[in-house]
Amino acid sequence: MYLVFSLIMFFIGGSMAMIIRAELFQPGLQFVDPQFYNSMVTVHALVMIFGAVMPAGVGLANWMIPIMIGAPDMALPRMNNMSFWIMPFAFALLLSTLFMDGGGPAGGWTMYPPLVLQTGKAFPFLIFAVHFLGISSIMGAINIIATVFNMRAPGMTLMRMPLFVWTWVITAFLLIASLPVLAGAVTMLLTDKYFGTSFFSAAGGGDPVLFQHIFWFFGHPEVYILALPAFGIISQIIPTFARKPLFGYASMVYATASIAILSFFVWAHHMFTVGLPINGELFFMYATMLIAVPTGVKVFNWIATMWKGAMTFEAPMLFALAFVVLFTIGGFSGLMLGITPVDFQYHDTYFVVAHFHYVLLTGAIFALMASAYYWLPKWTGNMYDEKLGKIHFWASAISANVLFFPQHFLGLAGMPRRIPDYSVQFADFNMISSLGGFAYGISQLLFVYIVVKCVLGGKKATGQVWDGARGLEWTLSSPPPYHSFSKPPKVTKALMEY
Amino acid sequence: MIKVRSIKRTSVLLSLFTLIMFGFGYALVPLYDVFCEVTGLNGKTGRIYNEEAKQLITDNQRLVTIHFDSNINGNLAWKLKADQKFLKVNPGKFYSVTYTVENMINEEIVGQAIPSVSPQIASLYLKKSECFCFRNQVLKPGEQKKLTVRFELDRDLPKGVESLTLSYTFFKAVKDNKKIS
Incomplete structure (x- = not known):
């Protein structure tokens, strides 16, 4: 359910991205008016973050965590149900704003005041949609932690849990710690607009910059909420296809935890240009650089896992490898942005757009695609079409790079983000980028076809599916029974390692 | 096998933590x-x-230039102008400068001025004993007014x-003013 919903949202958000790229295909205004363009940018971001990547992550967690730790089901099935059904309503609220007077929210997904306060009738809908999505995610997170802490099979010690479970536990804590802060911030926006409070209004002695501090206190952990489950997925897939145990399991766990903790101390690197004092700039710069260390540990562990492994390259592995390479590129451009003096030039340019799309699209989304191929045989009992899967991978990987790589150059040359028009010297790269965008959009339709085909039938999959796969989920039949492990399995060290 | 009690305990604790973090978001404001x-x-x-002001000693050796700048926030139909572009001042001595403000439309409006000093490092050293920004200003239709600031630059x-x-x-005044300095 979660996964289907997030796939639908992926296409809704994706079609908005298509509108954006169509408008940017050539300089000048062609298809949409600037206000609508801005609302596309805003809603695309909200839909993709809260509608596609997060529910997909929660969906995977709901499906995989119980069978990975040997539990019959999630700890709180009813809460699970609620947290899912809130989402369609929240998105109905959000998307309905596009048809209202004054249009949808157009101030950017970051909702900075005072601009966001100028939103028309859409404003309260935006706020309540964010509230609902926050509640939904928090309930999902509570459920995950309750499940993992209380329902592990005997012998499944914390340090024997699959890494996907570990990353999700840590992500869940991030969700619980950061989303309420966002809820508070948007509530302050709401009362500022309708009840005369002055949290962010300079006229009443408030400070708009305060919103940015509160928002990014949520916003940076949010980045890792999107990325950590992807790390977990990759840490499952690479050992399977390298046919070697994951290198440095314990260091992976600690690296994940330290990324999560550090993420609460780097928020102001999103706001180097608001006029922070020099000491603040330095602190946040060094703290940001520090995150590269645990992230680097992870990348090296993945590479070391593959070292001298007997590798095969099925679709999940291809996506995982592309993840490692392209996420690292996104990480490097993130480091560049983290350098304060350099950031003053890059701030709010297409360089930033390229950076976070490398991290989120070729990072988080590629990992989700990898996980879909990896576990589809387990879910459906049928093998997917390997040949089409490979075509989908190459089409996605090439078009995504054609789409986003030129945006680095655009950003360095000074093209600002969130503007529907640009001056003519940016025309060539924008055209290349748009073509890549359309190609990427079309190639995702292939993914839908592959999934549908796999659900309907195909070569029967064995319980083991991949011969290098280790972990409890592969001891079950494919597809697994509705209530797996009613009798808890006995977990030994040998079962979890290769 | 399923430990219902401990599942409940975990969920309650986590929900509490959620509420605490919600409160923390608000606590960030006064912080x-x-x-x-x-x-x-x-x-x-x-x-x-006053007390402090009597003990000031002027530093005649040092001369610092202060530039005066004025802005109107978008939705207020006023005009604000500093009567002097800049002033060279000795630290530790009181100066008075004036601004001229004018209401451009046929309506009584309450405005509130918000100060800002650049570079920020200097802001606390610019000390004001009297300022039109300490309270709301009311302008009748078409009224013009001289506004005074009295300040000293700390040694x-x-x-x-x-x-x-x-x-x-100048902003249009809002009802619920916090303390403004």
Whole structure:
């Protein structure tokens, strides 16, 4: 359910991205008016973050965590149900704003005041949609932690849990710690607009910059909420296809935890240009650089896992490898942005757009695609079409790079983000980028076809599916029974390692 | 096998933690205000009161230039102009400057001026004993008014600061004013 919903949202958000790229295909205004363009940018971001990547992550967690730790089901099935059904309503609220007077929210997904306060009738809908999505995610997170802490099979010690479970536990804590802060911030926006409070209004002695501090206190952990489950997925897939145990399991766990903790101390690197004092700039710069260390540990562990492994390259592995390479590129451009003096030039340019799309699209989304191929045989009992899967991978990987790589150059040359028009010297790269965008959009339709085909039938999959796969989920039949492990399995060290 | 009690315990604890973090979001507001007040980071100016003002010693050796800047926030139909572009001042001595404000439309409006000092490092050293920004200003239709600021620049102003800018922005006043300095 979660996964289907997030796939639908992926296409809704994706079609908005298509509108954006169509408008940017050539300089000048062609298809949409600037206000609508801005609302596309805003809603695309909200839909993709809260509608596609997060529910997909929660969906995977709901499906995989119980069978990975040997539990019959999630700890709180009813809460699970609620947290899912809130989402369609929240998105109905959000998307309905596009048809209202004054249009949808157009101030950017970051909702900075005072601009966001100028939103028309859409404003309260935006706020309540964010509230609902926050509640939904928090309930999902509570459920995950309750499940993992209380329902592990005997012998499944914390340090024997699959890494996907570990990353999700840590992500869940991030969700619980950061989303309420966002809820508070948007509530302050709401009362500022309708009840005369002055949290962010300079006229009443408030400070708009305060919103940015509160928002990014949520916003940076949010980045890792999107990325950590992807790390977990990759840490499952690479050992399977390298046919070697994951290198440095314990260091992976600690690296994940330290990324999560550090993420609460780097928020102001999103706001180097608001006029922070020099000491603040330095602190946040060094703290940001520090995150590269645990992230680097992870990348090296993945590479070391593959070292001298007997590798095969099925679709999940291809996506995982592309993840490692392209996420690292996104990480490097993130480091560049983290350098304060350099950031003053890059701030709010297409360089930033390229950076976070490398991290989120070729990072988080590629990992989700990898996980879909990896576990589809387990879910459906049928093998997917390997040949089409490979075509989908190459089409996605090439078009995504054609789409986003030129945006680095655009950003360095000074093209600002969130503007529907640009001056003519940016025309060539924008055209290349748009073509890549359309190609990427079309190639995702292939993914839908592959999934549908796999659900309907195909070569029967064995319980083991991949011969290098280790972990409890592969001891079950494919597809697994509705209530797996009613009798808890006995977990030994040998079962979890290769 | 399923430990219903401990599942409940975990969920309740986590829900509590959620509420605490929600409160923490709100707690950031006063924290931020205190932080800015102590450090002078958001450019809000300092105050000086009578007792302190009597003990001032002028530093005749040092001359610092203050530029005066004025702005109107978008939705207020007023005009604001500093009567002098800049002033060279000795630290530790009181000066008065005036601004002229004019209501451009046929309607009585209440406005509120918000000060800001750049560079921020200097903001707390600009101490005002009297300022039109301490309270709301009411302008009748078409009325023109002279507004006064009386201030001194503290002798402890860091050495590197040769010039600074004092800027005022008039906003339409809102009902629920917090303390403004």
